[in-house]
Each structure stands twice: as structure tokens, then as C-alpha cells.
């Protein structure tokens with residue numbers, strides 16, 4: 162295990178101190194997890210990427226010619242082509258696997274397909290559903306294809322010709338969190354943890370509970386009482402997690418779980434955990450592969466705790482460094498107006514770090530003091546990105562559009578479409594630019610907020626005449 166992580170280190174995002182990925186207490190054989198730097202800063206994983214031996218070959222002439230056209234940066238131009246070939250071959254594996262064929266399972270995962278860029282874990286430690294392989298819907302005015310009138314409504318609403326929505330709600334537990342959790346729970350196994358814990362607005366706890374159950378570990382989740390959508394709470398309970406509701410908000414729960422984990426020796430799988438961010442990077446790699454490595458002009462996503470902004474931004478940076486793509490997409494993080502600390506900081510050029518008392522019906526992004534602030538700030542700055550805010554009314558209006566297009570999402574996800582529409586109207590995003598928007602959670606996660614309720618369907622006698630009357634035909 163120590164050997165597997167030899168090329169991995171943790172660097173403080175505040176003071177740049179470097180720590181080994183695995184540390185041991187004095188005279189102890191039990192590894193001690195580290196979540197923060199001695200200065201209190203959060204940590205970022207640094208890894209040396211190594212292509213598998215079979216792919217470290219001499220370039221052929223045709224690959225040479227292709228590469229000459231897209232050379233960027235100082236890296237050997239061949240690197241990008243070899244990596245692309247590796248990921249293409251793995252993606253071509255049929256999504257079935259024979260009993261005992263673990264590597265097939267790994268290639269079928271939209272996270273572990275990119276394992277050299279995610280985490281160097283011995284295969285027998287890996288806990289995978291598998292996850293990822295989520296849909297990417299072309300919904301722009303021009304790229305949605307004929308006969309898909311419903312989806313085209315979203316392009317019209319956004320004002321974009323070439324627009325894609327990538328639905329991370331199609332992951333096994335219904336949100337993007339599974340991508341980070343497969344890596345986090347794998348790391349917990351490598352460290353020999355018996356119990357794992359998190360604080361959550363709901364999606365993280367559902368995902369943690371699912372993966373911990375698969376690994377036979379105890380899961381403990383802390384939720385802000387009364388602020389978690391019903392579907393998410395039901396998942397945590399059903400998967401068997403010990404579920405503790407805290408009288409307080411998410412930020413209180415977050416603070417508490419860190420103390421609990423340190424004192425009770427439980428492995429912490431919050432977004433504070435740097436290995437979860439590594440798994441979430443796979444959203445970025447997968448969407449680039451789905452676009453045949455033609456990077457979009459913009460990537461737009463909801464922003465709460467800022468883990469996804471950090472992770473996808475990091476994925477794009479690494480893909481660019483490996484010559485997988487020829488330019489960095491600009492990133493637009495969208496906050497709810499009542500939970501907008503990152504937006505406030507952005508407005509004055511990140512001169513100071515703002516916090517707020519969060520208030521929004523989009524509970525998944527109801528966060529006033531985001532953990533990944535510094536990582537995300539770096540992403541916005543280096544991608545020439547932007548932070549925007551949208552009101553709850555704008556979020557609900559956009560959610561109705563996504564739902565009625567037959568795609569559907571939880572409220573926080575709709576911040577993406579509301580934000581795109583606003584940025585196009587403001588002239589920041591041009592109508593002919595290629596834009597990918599991320600939907601983070603499944604429609605069924607929250608069956609109340611912004612949804613037509615049971616009473617709005619019609620009850621009639623079982624006769625054709627009665628039905629004719631209600632259909633007005």
C-alpha cells in the first residue's frame with residue numbers, strides 16, 4: 162500500500178508544505194490519515210503520472226503528423242496521443258465482466274478508466290459500482306439533432322447553438338458524489354479503516370452510505386436537521402448508515418464531523434478529504450473523452466462547497482498538461498443568490514474570503530463557508546473563469562425547463578441552466594460558443610421542491626367519456 166502511494170504526495174493549498182500520502186504515528190504500524198496542513202490549510206493531491214508500459218512506444222508517422230498540428234506547452238507531443246489511445250481502448254470494453262475479471266470492471270468505470278490520473282491503488286482494494294458513464298445530451302439550437310424538439314427547448318432557453326448537458330445524476334446513487342466516493346472508500350480500505358463518516362447536505366451521505374455498505378464498513382453521516390431533501394435522507398437510512406441529524410446548518414455539521422473523526426479515529430470522507438477531489442476529476446476527463454478530446458469553450462456548473470469547481474478545473478489543467486486537449490475551457494461557477502460567498506469574493510477580485518449565512522431552496526448548494534475555496538479560486542483565475550449568482554426563482558424556472566425536456570434534475574442542478582441563460586444574456590458567453598453544463602443530481606432526490614404535487618393530477622371515472630372531457634377532445 163505504501164509502495165502504491167510512493168509517487169503520491171499531499172500539498173497544502175495555502176502554504177505549499179508537502180506531506181507524504183501515508184504517515185505513521187511513532188512506533189505504530191497503523192497509518193494516520195491527514196486532512197489538513199499544520200497551518201490549517203486544506204490539502205491537494207500531487208501525483209506523478211506514468212503511462213502503462215505497453216503504451217510507452219515509439220510514435221508512428223501518422224501519429225507524429227497528427228500531433229504536430231496540436232503541439233502545446235513543453236511536453237513531448239506524443240504523450241497526448243498515447244493517453245488518448247489508452248482511454249479509448251478501455252472505453253471500448255463492453256460493459257460486462259466475467260466473474261473474477263476485476264480489470265474489466267475497472268475499465269467499465271467512468272472513474273477507474275482514468276486510474277493513472279486518479280489514484281494508484283492496488284486493484285483488490287478498489288470499491289466500484291461501477292460509476293460514471295453518465296449521459297451527455299446535445300441540447301443546443303443547432304446540435305440537438307432533428308426530432309428532439311423537447312431537448313431543443315433548452316438551447317432556445319439558454320440562447321446557445323452548441324450546448325451539452327452532462328447528467329451526473331445518472332450515477333449509481335443518483336449524484337456526482339459517487340465519483341469521489343469510490344476513490345474515498347478505496348482509500349479508506351487501503352488505510353485499514355473500519356468506519357467512515359461525513360457531513361453532508363444529503364448527496365454525499367447517500368453516496369458514502371452506499372459505498373461503505375458495499376465494502377462492509379460502518380458509515381456515520383451528519384446532516385443538518387430539516388435541511389435535507391427526503392430522497393437523500395431515505396437513501397442514507399436504507400443503505401444502513403448511522404444517520405445523525407445536527408441541530409444547526411451544514412457548516413455546523415461540517416465543523417463537528419471533523420472533530421468527531423479526529424477524536425474517534427474514524428476516516429473522514431468530507432470534501433475536506435483530498436482523495437475525493439481526485440475521483441471527481443473524472444467528470445472532466447469523461448466529458449472531454451465524450452467530446453473526442455475537443456475541449457469546449459465553457460464549462461458551467463453549480464457551486465456550493467466548490468469541490469466540483471476544484472476537481473473539474475484540476476482535470477482540465479492536467480488534461481492540458483498531458484496534451485490531451487489543446488486549450489483550457491473557461492469555467493463558470495454558479496451560486497444561489499442566498500448562498501453566494503464565492504460570488505461575493507469574486508466580485509472584489511478575491512481580495513478577501515467571504516462567508517454568509519446560507520439561505521436557498523437549492524439545499525445541495527446551501528453552504529455559507531465552502532471548504533474548497535482556495536482550490537476553486539485558483540481554477541477560476543487560471544481558466545479566466547467567472548462566478549455568477551442566480552435567484553431561487555431563476556433556479557426554479559430553469560428546473561421546470563429541464564424537467565419538461567424529459568431530462569429532469571434536483572433544484573441545485575438547475576442553477577447551471579439559470580446561470581448559462583444569464584451569462585448569455587449578459588454577453589459573457591457568446592451564442593455560438595460550445596458550452597457544457599453539469600447537472601449534479603437526479604430528479605428523484607428531491608420530490609417536493611419545484612415539482613408538481615400529487616393533487617395536480619386528475620382523477621376521473623373509468624369511462625372513455627370522462628377521459629374525453631378532461632382531455633378536451
Ligand SMILES: [Zn+2]
Nearest residue numbers: 173176198200
Ligand atoms: Zn499549510
